[in-house]
Amino acid sequence: MARRTPRPAPAPIRATSMWRVDQVFLARRGMRVEVTCSLVNDQGGLRNLSITAPTDDPTQAVRHAARFIAGKGNVSGARQARVRWTREQATTEQDALIRDRALEDDFLDEFEETLAAVRDQQR
Structure with a gap:
């Protein structure tokens, strides 16, 4: 009977891992806008957080989502985050x-303001 060689255990997910916002996707859901933020960490991990904003205005929706994401505490930045509408909202592939x-x-302005406020509270 052949013996299996033990495989190394996968690296555990660190609870203290810092995440950054990579992409933000918008989708209309009735009279509201759903915002999905794609987060990445320094180890190549990927995580999505979704929030439905209580408005149908895209500007207010991304501001609402930015406050929610920045308030999480372990999201360090949103520089170069891309914002786009989801495929079902686009009329062509180019859209x-x-x-x-x-x-x-x-999104970036509201994120940075909220992040600064969270950091001030932690001091």
Whole structure:
């Protein structure tokens, strides 16, 4: 009977791992906007957080999501985060590739303000 060689255990997920926002996807859900943030960490981990904003205005929705994500405490940044609408919201394949730079600026501004407030409270 052949013996199996023990495989190394996978690296545990660190609870203290710092995440950063990589992409933000928007989708209309009735009279609200669902915002899904794709987060990555320094070890290549990927995590998605979704929140449905209590509004149908995309600007207010990304600001709402930025406050939620930055308030988590272990998300360190959102620089170069891309904001785009999900595929089902796009009318053509090209629309799915278009980034909404104005919403990116709104998301980053609100994220940085909330993150600064969280850091001030921790001092």
